[in-house]
Amino acid sequence: MCGIVGLLLKDKSLRPRLGEFMVPMLIGMTERGPDSSGMAVFTEPVQAHSRKLSLYCAQPGFDWRQMQRSLSGHSGHAEVEIKSNHCIVTSAADPGTVRDWLAKEYPAVRVLSVGRNIDLYKDVGLPSEVAERYGFSHFSGTHLVGHTRMATESAVTLENAHPYTAGEDWCLVHNGSLANPGSLRRKLEKLGERFESDCDTEGACRYLHWRLTSGDSLEAALEHAFHDFDGFFTFLMGTRDKLALVRDPFACKPAIVAETDEYVAIASEFRSLAHLPGIKQAAVFEPKPAEVYAWSVQ
Amino acid sequence: MVSAMREAAGRVAFDLKRDSVRDLNQFLHGDLSEVQQVVVENPDGAHSLAVGVNAAVHVEICGHAGYYAAGMNKEATVHVRGNAGPGVAENMMSGHVEVSGFASGGAGASAHGGLLVIRGDAGLRCGISLKGADIVVGGDVGGFSAFMAQAGRIIVCGDAGDGLGDSLYEAVIYVRGKVRSLGADARIEPMTDSDHEAVRSLLAAAEISHSSADFKRVASARALYHWNADANQTY
Numbered sequence: 183m184c185g186i187v188g189l190l191l192k193d194k195s196l197r198p199r200l201g202e203f204m205v206p207m208l209i210g211m212t213e214r215g216p217d218s219s220g221m222a223v224f225t226e227p228v229q230a231h232s233r234k235l236s237l238y239c240a241q242p243g244f245d246w247r248q249m250q251r252s253l254s255g256h257s258g259h260a261e262v263e264i265k266s267n268h269c270i271v272t273s274a275a276d277p278g279t280v281r282d283w284l285a286k287e288y289p290a291v292r293v294l295s296v297g298r299n300i301d302l303y304k305d306v307g308l309p310s311e312v313a314e315r316y317g318f319s320h321f322s323g324t325h326l327v328g329h330t331r332m333a334t335e336s337a338v339t340l341e342n343a344h345p346y347t348a349g350e351d352w353c354l355v356h357n358g359s360l361a362n363p364g365s366l367r368r369k370l371e372k373l374g375e376r377f378e379s380d381c382d383t384e385g386a387c388r389y390l391h392w393r394l395t396s397g398d399s400l401e402a403a404l405e406h407a408f409h410d411f412d413g414f415f416t417f418l419m420g421t422r423d424k425l426a427l428v429r430d431p432f433a434c435k436p437a438i439v440a441e442t443d444e445y446v447a448i449a450s451e452f453r454s455l456a457h458l459p460g461i462k463q464a465a466v467f468e469p470k471p472a473e474v475y476a477w478s479v480q
Numbered sequence: 481m482v483s484a485m486r487e488a489a490g491r492v493a494f495d496l497k498r499d500s501v502r503d504l505n506q507f508l509h510g511d512l513s514e515v516q517q518v519v520v521e522n523p524d525g526a527h528s529l530a531v532g533v534n535a536a537v538h539v540e541i542c543g544h545a546g547y548y549a550a551g552m553n554k555e556a557t558v559h560v561r562g563n564a565g566p567g568v569a570e571n572m573m574s575g576h577v578e579v580s581g582f583a584s585g586g587a588g589a590s591a592h593g594g595l596l597v598i599r600g601d602a603g604l605r606c607g608i609s610l611k612g613a614d615i616v617v618g619g620d621v622g623g624f625s626a627f628m629a630q631a632g633r634i635i636v637c638g639d640a641g642d643g644l645g646d647s648l649y650e651a652v653i654y655v656r657g658k659v660r661s662l663g664a665d666a667r668i669e670p671m672t673d674s675d676h677e678a679v680r681s682l683l684a685a686a687e688i689s690h691s692s693a694d695f696k697r698v699a700s701a702r703a704l705y706h707w708n709a710d711a712n713q714t715y
Contacts, residue, residue: 431623432604432623432624433585433603433604433622433623436565436566436584436585451525451546451547451565452524452525452544452546452563452565453524453525453526453527453546454525455525456522456524456525456544457524466544466563466581467582468563468582468584468603470622471604471622471623
């Protein structure tokens with residue numbers, strides 16, 4: 183069992199309050215996922231030639247400033263925003279070059295996401311603790327994707343927490359379980375995808391990323407996934423300007439959507455949406471199995 | 481500490497912004513001889529509302545309910561004035577459960593008796609393993625509804641999803657709209673006079689106006705009742 187939450191604000195005036203609306207949604211899913219949680223927030227984009235990298239280091243007191251100076255010396259000026267053991271680096275350098283440089287110079291640092299819009303935080307602990315640790319309630323932005331995890335098939339670690347990312351400005355969270363993540367992994371590693379955790383969800387994430395970068399539309403990629411994934415899933419995906427939701431053909435895992443003129447809110451259960459403004463007037467519906475739902479930032 | 485308000489003779493209100501689900505359910509499991517109606521404000525999708533009630537009391541849930549609302553209900557009338565999460569009225573024994581909006585998966589699962597009315601759509605696996613209750617759905621039902629249903633009747637005023645009535649026993653389904661596909665051993669059969677009467681009486685009980693002439697009967701072909709050694713283990 184896990185909990186998923188997503189929120190896309192149509193009303194631009196509400197965007198500074200994205201995190202404030204989201205934190206009760208995340209905490210509302212604590213019983214579905216008390217061991218770890220995470221959040222991908224999509225902000226206004228950085229300049230076209232720049233990229234943001236969300237980084238994580240498990241070493242207590244890791245010196246992010248020293249890493250910033252070193253990175254700036256290597257590949258030009260880099261900005262950092264430090265939150266505990268997470269750090270968002272903004273740099274005009276090629277993100278692949280930065281990733282390779284980090285792997286060589288700072289092997290303890292992990293890259294959680296890359297893009298112009300996405301910031302990503304995830305950690306073990308109760309959703310309320312993780313939200314507090316990284317100041318989720320202060321997030322502003324256009325949309326976000328969150329997750330509360332109850333581990334079933336892999337250990338409780340930050341690496342196995344969601345959201346998962348691949349490529350740029352793309353993330354995925356998962357409620358459910360896949361029975362064939364190993365065969366997906368073996369197939370995808372041969373095609374050049376690199377895995378960083380033991381979690382079944384990473385197989386789904388890298389599979390969909392592989393299909394999307396091979397030219398599939400999201401709908402076509404998911405049609406292939408219905409065939410190639412053995413298991414249960416509700417997936418919520420975030421892109422630069424979209425939220426997309428899909429449930430497996432048996433709809434074994436729940437999802438509910440509430441839509442108003444101001445927002446689209448998605449959660450595993452209604453109790454995570456009950457606090458939202460105007461919820462009593464919202465159009466509330468349960469997504470059908472094997473149908474792709476997507477909402478765009480206006 | 482139960483802080484429910486005794487508002488008028490025989491009427492008690494719980495506000496789940498203040499009271500817990502346990503407060504509500506412990507009250508409903510106590511002596512209700514002086515109580516006719518229990519109102520539940522701000523349910524906000526909480527789980528297990530009004531489960532295991534065993535008295536002829538009327539429970540009004542004023543909003544959306546989470547998992548298992550009115551599960552194991554006996555004698556009570558439980559009205560969810562909103563949508564219901566998975567497993568509403570699961571294992572109901574008797575009484576009347578009504579959902580004004582839609583119900584998620586597994587509505588009325590294993591219910592032995594009583595009537596479940598869902599005014600909107602029901603999700604997947606509605607009436608799975610039904611054991612004698614009646615279910616009336618005003619809208620559509622999702623896939624795999626009435627799977628292995630043993631006894632009871634299901635009225636579907638809208639369309640039915642994939643695999644309707646798979647491995648059906650003696651429960652009977654009446655569908656007004658389209659059936660996307662029938663499950664193994666389920667078949668469409670002619671409507672008899674007693675079928676028309678059953679549809680009319682259940683629609684009347686649910687206060688829904690349709691003609692019984694618009695419904696078709698889905699029941700078991702009973703081909704799975706016995707092992708068929710000639711079937712080459714295809715089932």
